[in-house]
Amino acid sequence: MKELSINDFFDLCKQRFVLSIITDSLSTDKKIVEPHIHRPGLALSGFFDRFPNQRIQLLGETEISYLQSLPEDVLYDRLEEMMTMNIPCFVVSKGLSVPSQMDFIANEKSIPIIVSRLSTEKLYWGLSRFLRDYFSPDQSVHGTLVEVFGVGVMLTGRSGIGKSECALELIERKHRLITDDVVRLKQQDDKLFGFSTKDIGHFMEIRGVGIIDVERMFGIEAIRKESRVDIQVELMPWRENMDYERIGLTNQHTEHLGMEIPCIYLPVSPGKNVSVIIEVIAMNHILKTYGYDGAEAMQRKLAEEMQQKTRQRTINTQNN
């Protein structure tokens, strides 16, 4: 299970959510282990059953004004009880100031209180999205991810089969590289996304040449930082007598992170222009998502023709 230390959380979100910390220091070993946010209204009113203490506790105007309305001794008891439950941190919205007792107990129990300038609503959705992205399952795959006509195509296949060379040809044809060699996959919103494992630029290894910098060489239009992964193309050496797809009426799939995406097994042989075929695969994918399947259309037309001929044949035999 993934976890996120409060220090990292603060560093990652400081700018985005205009955060500042009001407790003494961030020197805490507290960790966020759940991608959810909790607004502890009920807990503040004294109901601690099923209190989700592992979540970030978000205090908005409602919670803060409730706290301010409490008599001091009750306020102290409630907050102390809450903070003995090992919560990761408090986040306060709208730049509101918390009662001084709260600050005091938080420092004692070393639970950070982080204040944001954003409104509760914005903060809630923003943090939810951030946490969901951070905690979403990921996986690394040996392959190259390119975006062809807006379709995310992940090229896979054994080392040396020509994934990078194919990607290079596609870049030449004005398509865009996301990452070469290792694709980090993430599942977000029931869709599969891919990006580079490291944010160090778009480098690529070409056999016999070495490392090249794609962004420098082809310009900013040749790259992207992330893309959806719509389809996988597995490049494989051409073999005689191997069953390759001839019609395309049966669609094969492959699975990553529990998500199914279409997979095409593409035989490659020397002199074959793979990049043009990849473009065709991408365009065909677009057509299929728009509801047109070339293989099916042809099949239908042939079936009609044959039916007509069969009818003609029966009429002829009856007349004879």
Next chain:
Amino acid sequence: MIKKKIIVQNPLGLHARPSSLLVKLANQFRSDFYIRKDDMTINGKSIMGVMMLAAECMSEIELIIDGVDEEYLLQEVEKLFAERFGE
């Protein structure tokens, strides 16, 4: 060289699926394989050709096979037609 006439018997004719079965089978042999229907002769190892024949049920086609393993190929193709491509 062998020439043999055969009647298509599966009800839907040589549509996409049977065509692909036929082509896959033919590609496992070394002999040249042609199919003639009316005045059209096509290469039996190419899927587009076979589908373009649009050979309907009860139509007659001629198999033209030439090569070292022609008899085996004919045997297998006849078997496929006799089984009506499993339909």
